[in-house]
Amino acid sequence: xxxxxxxxxxxxxxxxxxxxxxxxxxxxxxxxxxxxxxxxxxxxxxxxxxxxxxxxxxxxxxxxxxxxxxxxxxxxxxxxxxxxxxxxxxxxxxxxxxxxxxxxxxxxxxxxxxxxxxxxxxxxxxxxxxxxxxxxxxxxxxxxxxxxxxxxxxxxxxxxxxxxxxxxxxxxxxxxxxxxxxxxxxxxxxxxxxxxxxxxxxxxxxxxxxxxxxxxxxxxxxxxxxxxxxxxxxxxxxxxxxxxxxxxxxxxxxxxxxxxxxxxxxxxxxxxxxxxxxxxxxxxx
Amino acid sequence: xxxxxxxxxxxxxxxxxxxxxxxxxxxxxxxxxxxxxxxxxxxxxxxxxxxxxxxxxxxxxxxxxxxxxxxxxxxxxxxxxxxxxxxxxxxxxxxxxxxxxxxxxxxxxxxxxxxxxxxxxxxxxxxxxxxxxxxxxxxxxxxxxxxxxxxxxxxxxxxxxxxxxxxxxxxxxxxxxxxxxxxxxxxxxxxxxxxxxxxxxxxxxxxxxxxxxxxxxxxxxxxxxxxxxxxxxxxxxxxxxxxxxxxxxxxxxxxxxxxxxxxxxxxxxxxxxxxxxxxxxxxxxxxxxxxxxxxxxxxxxxxxxxxxxxxxxxxxxxxxxxxxxxxxxxxxxxxxxxxxxxxxxxxxxxxxxxxxxxxxxxxxxxxxxxxxxxxxxxxxxxxxxxxxxxxxxxxxxxxxxxxxxxxxxxxxxxxxxxxxxxxxxxxxxxxxxxxxxxxxxxxxxxxxxxxxxxxxxxxxxxxxxxxxxxxxxxxxxxxxxxxxxxxxxxxxxxxxxxxxxx
Numbered sequence: 149x150x151x152x153x154x155x156x157x158x159x160x161x162x163x164x165x166x167x168x169x170x171x172x173x174x175x176x177x178x179x180x181x182x183x184x185x186x187x188x189x190x191x192x193x194x195x196x197x198x199x200x201x202x203x204x205x206x207x208x209x210x211x212x213x214x215x216x217x218x219x220x221x222x223x224x225x226x227x228x229x230x231x232x233x234x235x236x237x238x239x240x241x242x243x244x245x246x247x248x249x250x251x252x253x254x255x256x257x258x259x260x261x262x263x264x265x266x267x268x269x270x271x272x273x274x275x276x277x278x279x280x281x282x283x284x285x286x287x288x289x290x291x292x293x294x295x296x297x298x299x300x301x302x303x304x305x306x307x308x309x310x311x312x313x314x315x316x317x318x319x320x321x322x323x324x325x326x327x328x329x330x331x332x333x334x335x336x337x338x339x340x341x342x343x344x345x346x347x348x349x350x351x352x353x354x355x356x357x358x359x360x361x362x363x364x365x366x367x368x369x370x371x372x373x374x375x376x377x378x379x380x381x382x383x384x385x386x387x388x389x390x391x392x393x394x395x396x397x398x399x400x401x402x403x404x405x406x407x408x409x410x411x412x413x414x415x416x417x418x419x420x421x422x423x424x425x426x427x428x429x430x431x432x433x
Numbered sequence: 434x435x436x437x438x439x440x441x442x443x444x445x446x447x448x449x450x451x452x453x454x455x456x457x458x459x460x461x462x463x464x465x466x467x468x469x470x471x472x473x474x475x476x477x478x479x480x481x482x483x484x485x486x487x488x489x490x491x492x493x494x495x496x497x498x499x500x501x502x503x504x505x506x507x508x509x510x511x512x513x514x515x516x517x518x519x520x521x522x523x524x525x526x527x528x529x530x531x532x533x534x535x536x537x538x539x540x541x542x543x544x545x546x547x548x549x550x551x552x553x554x555x556x557x558x559x560x561x562x563x564x565x566x567x568x569x570x571x572x573x574x575x576x577x578x579x580x581x582x583x584x585x586x587x588x589x590x591x592x593x594x595x596x597x598x599x600x601x602x603x604x605x606x607x608x609x610x611x612x613x614x615x616x617x618x619x620x621x622x623x624x625x626x627x628x629x630x631x632x633x634x635x636x637x638x639x640x641x642x643x644x645x646x647x648x649x650x651x652x653x654x655x656x657x658x659x660x661x662x663x664x665x666x667x668x669x670x671x672x673x674x675x676x677x678x679x680x681x682x683x684x685x686x687x688x689x690x691x692x693x694x695x696x697x698x699x700x701x702x703x704x705x706x707x708x709x710x711x712x713x714x715x716x717x718x719x720x721x722x723x724x725x726x727x728x729x730x731x732x733x734x735x736x737x738x739x740x741x742x743x744x745x746x747x748x749x750x751x752x753x754x755x756x757x758x759x760x761x762x763x764x765x766x767x768x769x770x771x772x773x774x775x776x777x778x779x780x781x782x783x784x785x786x787x788x789x790x791x792x793x794x795x796x797x798x799x800x801x802x803x804x805x806x807x808x809x810x811x812x813x814x815x816x817x818x819x820x821x822x823x824x825x826x827x828x829x830x831x832x833x834x835x836x837x838x839x840x841x842x843x844x845x846x847x848x849x850x851x852x853x854x855x856x857x858x859x860x861x862x863x864x865x866x867x868x869x870x871x872x873x874x875x876x877x878x879x880x881x882x883x884x885x886x887x888x889x890x891x892x893x894x895x896x897x898x899x900x901x902x903x904x905x906x907x908x909x910x911x912x913x914x915x916x917x918x919x920x921x922x923x924x925x926x927x928x929x930x931x932x933x934x935x
Contacts, residue, residue, distance in 0.1 A: 216561055248618060255569055405836065
């Protein structure tokens with residue numbers, strides 16, 4: 149019976165309850181989810197096609213797996229008597245220490261702060277590179293947090309581990325470009341101002357092993373049995389490697405190799421753990 | 434440089450041994466002809482590196498400071514536990530205490546600090562606060578409370594006066610400089626340690642005798658050369674797993690890699706699976722952690738194990754499903770009245786759990802709460818090898834080892850691959866080493882020998898390295914910073930020094 153309702157095919161699925169005709173452009177995920185037995189047949193596209201919604205769900209689940217407790221809890225530090233009754237007093241609490249002790253920041257907060265500050269760094273280096281080295285020759289100057297923002301690095305990537313100066317590591321090597329870390333020889337300029345500081349980057353020597361060579365064997369010369377051993381890196385190379393500055397937290401995060409990306413992501417049934425897409429056929433929705 | 438580090442000489446000896454039949458060591462199957470070994474050995478150049486330690490006496494020529502403290506407090510400040518203890522040249526065999534690095538509160542609202550947790554009898558619904566977040570010391574408020582309780586209080590188990598002992602403190606690699614600065618400041622300004630060495634935890638492992646940790650020790654016991662010349666250290670802990678190549682105890686910073694899978698993630702994943710499939714365990718992570726430690730193993734053949742634990746499709750049940758070829762295990766949950774600790778036993782299909790007994794009318798008290806674990810046992814540690822199973826966009830540990838090596842010159846690969854050591858709590862998981870070795874061998878160049886070893890107690894290995902270092906007063910003094918130097922040169926200088934820059 150016609151109630152005078154005009155059906156309009158619009159291009160977007162309605163957000164509100166109700167229904168509408170939509171153009172059929174392929175397998176609809178919501179439909180296939182309702183018909184799990186047809187799933188294998190209906191599956192198209194690459195295994196990594198995830199929608200924004202699925203991505204958000206994965207992120208949410210990962211965040212849940214990273215939690216310390218199931219619910220948010222706060223366990224305050226018990227209040228203690230700060231008198232000398234049987235307790236070792238460590239002396240007066242300095243303002244800096246008090247600030248650290250009272251900080252409620254999480255690691256995520258620190259990381260975000262650090263990255264935000266390091267994002268400012270390239271501009272700072274560019275400015276600094278036009279000037280001669282701005283590192284103070286006497287490193288006795290205490291870093292006050294207020295001065296931390298000042299561009300304080302040389303163009304040579306010399307790192308100033310200033311307190312509150314998270315710019316430090318940004319001059320570090322990009323992933324896998326070890327050979328560019330060549331400033332090892334430049335770095336100690338400022339440091340040498342203080343004569344009695346030892347160089348931990350002491351000379352490196354290549355030495356022979358202490359064990360005797362094994363007895364020769366007639367098969368040694370057999371071209372089929374010879375294996376080729378890559379030559380050792382030179383001393384400078386090793387020194388360079390050892391002198392490389394630490395990477396930042398994000399740079400050390402292991403990557404997802406291209407080969408692994410090509411492989412389909414394994415899916416397991418949530419109920420029984422067997423192979424499945426969302427649920428295995430047995431427990432299909 | 435001693436023989437054995439590269440592996441060539443090592444195998445020349447090993448070929449004279451009888452190959453072990455243990456399937457665990459199948460990965461170590463020896464080449465069949467001696468010819469190939471010797472030729473192989475000869476073809477390679479005798480190469481090795483030694484990095485000279487800083488010339489003795491270059492330091493300590495300095496103005497008369499106070500003499501270095503006679504004892505050193507070695508603190509491996511992990512996210513889950515602190516490994517701490519004293520070491521000095523006089524202490525014959527230093528031993529660490531393992532202290533939970535947390536504040537916990539049970540359902541009666543009683544708060545436990547650090548080692549007090551051992552007094553807790555009821556771990557139901559215990560919640561935790563941990564000062565170490567993602568492996569890095571973040572909350573000094575809580576950490577100070579725990580340290581005070583463990584070290585500085587009058588009745589502390591490891592009582593000491595911070596102004597009279599030196600300190601070796603570990604941190605996770607690639608810490609944020611602001612956090613490192615906070616740490617230095619607290620150590621000197623709040624506690625007032627006279628001398629202090631902060632270092633990435635993996636580096637201390639180089640001070641252990643690593644050659645004795647490999648499954649087949651060298652034929653002639655070598656005098657350990659400390660620190661180890663070359664070592665690829667995999668530290669798999671509570672927060673994450675890091676890969677650190679070390680030369681002469683110094684990290685190759687550009688090659689350090691981190692996999693964001695650690696004990697916490699695995700425990701939480703097991704919690705989720707158990708909560709979906711059996712009981713709601715979301716408020717009992719402590720218990721789930723014990724289940725994980727008792728039951729989980731790394732599968733040598735994931736697909737086959739998965740098939741074995743499959744129930745089969747409807748109407749076509751697999752026969753061996755119930756016991757799944759010995760994979761199925763029952764974990765008897767503690768009830769915190771008669772039993773405060775759970776335990777594992779083989780799955781018994783006839784032993785009914787509490788639920789079944791209730792329905793058949795037997796008394797509920799007699800019954801036990803049983804969790805039956807099947808593919809959960811190996812699907813959890815599988816995350817280390819296939820993080821994408823939970824949507825984590827990282828490659829597995831073996832791939833990351835290769836990624837780490839790819840940042841290094843090819844000439845160092847044989848040395849690193851032949852000297853891989855696994856430490857941290859996850860190294861205790863059964864089957865971990867075998868699987869890691871098999872997969873790395875598959876990825877590594879065919880000529881390279883892959884050896885993976887594990888210390889007897891992988892949890893305290895880092896601490897033991899630190900204790901050994903503390904016995905060598907001169908080396909430690911060269912690495913440490915004194916309070917006087919801190920006051921003279923300031924925190925920036927200290928940070929640079931620990932960063933290996935001065």
